[in-house]
Amino acid sequence: MDKKEIQGKIRKLLAEKKAILLAHYYQREEVQEIADYLGDSLGLSIEAAKTDAAVIVFAGVHFMAESASILAPEKTVLLPRADAGCPLADTITVEQLLAAKGRYPDATVVTYINSSAEIKAHSDICCTSANALKAVQYLPGEGPVLMVPDGNLARYVAKQTKRTIIPWEGFCPIHHHLTAAQVSRAKAAHPECTLAVLALADFVGSTTAMLGYAGEPWVRKLIVGTEMGIRCQLQSRYPEKIFIPASEEMRCEDMKRTTLTDILASLTEMRHVVKVPEAVRMPAKRSLDRMLELS
Ligand code: 13P
Numbered sequence: 001m002d003k004k005e006i007q008g009k010i011r012k013l014l015a016e017k018k019a020i021l022l023a024h025y026y027q028r029e030e031v032q033e034i035a036d037y038l039g040d041s042l043g044l045s046i047e048a049a050k051t052d053a054a055v056i057v058f059a060g061v062h063f064m065a066e067s068a069s070i071l072a073p074e075k076t077v078l079l080p081r082a083d084a085g086c087p088l089a090d091t092i093t094v095e096q097l098l099a100a101k102g103r104y105p106d107a108t109v110v111t112y113i114n115s116s117a118e119i120k121a122h123s124d125i126c127c128t129s130a131n132a133l134k135a136v137q138y139l140p141g142e143g144p145v146l147m148v149p150d151g152n153l154a155r156y157v158a159k160q161t162k163r164t165i166i167p168w169e170g171f172c173p174i175h176h177h178l179t180a181a182q183v184s185r186a187k188a189a190h191p192e193c194t195l196a197v198l199a200l201a202d203f204v205g206s207t208t209a210m211l212g213y214a215g216e217p218w219v220r221k222l223i224v225g226t227e228m229g230i231r232c233q234l235q236s237r238y239p240e241k242i243f244i245p246a247s248e249e250m251r252c253e254d255m256k257r258t259t260l261t262d263i264l265a266s267l268t269e270m271r272h273v274v275k276v277p278e279a280v281r282m283p284a285k286r287s288l289d290r291m292l293e294l295s
Contacts, residue, residue, distance in 0.1 A: 006260045007034045013267040019055035019078075021263070022047055022068070025207045026229035026255035027059045031263065035059065038233070040208040041113050042128040042295065048072050049292065057266060058274075059258050061086045065274040066117045070284045071292075077274045080266035081257040088114045088192075091170030092149040097122050100146060104166055107146040108139050111287060114172070115149055117276045120284035123148075126291040129191050130206035132157050134294045136165070152176060156191045156198060174227055174252050183246040188213055189225030197225060197246075214238055227252045 001009075011034060014021055022044050023035035032038055037047045041064065048056055048068035055076045058065040063086050065079040097119055101109065111123035112132070120126055127135035132153055136145055144164040147154035152175065154167030175192035180200060183189070188210050189201035198204050203213045207230055214222055214234050224230065225246040234243045266272070276284065 003030055003260065006264055010034060010260065010263050010267065013264070014057070017055050017267060018053055019057055019267065020051055020053040021057045021059060022064075023059035024061075024064065024229075024255060025211075025233055026227040026252050027258060028229070028256055028260075029232040030260055031059045031258060032229070032232050034260075040128065040130060040206045042130040042206065043208055044068075045071060045113065045128070045288065046292065046295065048075075048077075051075070055267075055270075057263060059263065060084070061089075061254050062274070063089045063114055063116060066276055067113060067120075067288060069274050069276045070117060070120070070281050070288055073276075073278075073281060076270065078266050078270065079272050079274050080262035082272040084254045084257045086114050086172075086254060088112075088150055088170055088172040089116055089119075092119060092168055094118045094122060097148060100148070100166075100168070104144060104146055107144040107166060108141075110135050110139070110145050110147045112148065112150045112153055113288075113291075117280050117284045119148065120287045121280045122283070123287045124290070126287045128206060128291070129153065130209060131291065131294050132191070133160050135291060136161050136163060138290070138294055139163075150192055152194055153191050155195050156204065159195070174250050175225075178225055178247055178250060183223065183225055187219075187223050189246070190227075193225055201225060211237065214241065214243070226250065227255065229255060 020036040023038050049071040056068050057078045061084045065077050069077040109123040111126050113128045146166045148168035149170030151167040151169045158165035172192045180196040188203045221242040223244045
């Protein structure tokens with residue numbers, strides 16, 4: 001089957017099953033092309049919470065489908081590739097989080113959305129790269145904040161607040177391994193990058209925010225410090241501009257696992273259903289709801 005044929009079959013099945021296809025900007029181009037909604041982690045959560053579709057097909061990674069299941073328990077949430085995970089989310093276990101909470105009993109826990117449902121359930125509020133600072137500012141009092149699991153995002157937020165931020169030392173390998181030497185001319189970077197890289201950037205923001213910055217009239221040529229999937233959107237929205245990846249190695253294999261064939265099989269066989277058990281979902285939803293109140 002060629003690309004157009006398989007895309008057509010997917011769109012037909014989506015309509016038949018009252019389903020929507022949500023996709024992250026890091027997905028393959030041919031998947032992005034047929035998504036009902038394409039966005040960053042925050043936009044995707046908002047969309048999952050408000051859709052009236054019966055089925056959500058999530059072209060993303062496991063924590064994204066879990067978040068959709070937490071926010072929309074009455075929907076069937078499908079993750080076409082059960083093995084699409086997030087190495088950053090895997091850098092903390094519930095046992096480790098509980099031990100850290102024991103070490104810092106006064107700390108409020110702010111959890112990046114790139115985390116498991118269980119971790120969210122033991123947190124006070126969630127955040128994405130689009131609202132991490134806002135989430136910290138939203139917290140009452142002046143006590144310390146334990147930010148998990150992304151240490152780079154925590155240090156980026158710490159630079160902008162007087163509150164004591166205790167970073168968990170997890171990281172996204174795609175962003176963390178981008179070095180300052182590689183991006184001496186970087187102009188836009190994602191806050192999962194190290195502070196050394198962010199110091200060189202003219203703009204730091206989520207993938208959606210980076211797309212907005214790329215549209216500014218003064219931006220003609222932009223070196224982009226995030227996963228390469230964003231290039232499809234950059235180039236199609238601003239064809240007259242030049243976009244250069246900060247590194248050709250910024251490719252998330254987990255995000256790229258989902259092919260059109262996987263999406264077709266997922267919809268045909270209604271697999272792989274992601275469902276968060278109610279005992280975890282309720283406290284995790286409280287943390288996600290607090291985050292959604294910010295936007
Ligand atoms: P945003 O979607 O918030 O830009 O974050 C990108 C990312 O790393 C998702 O895992």
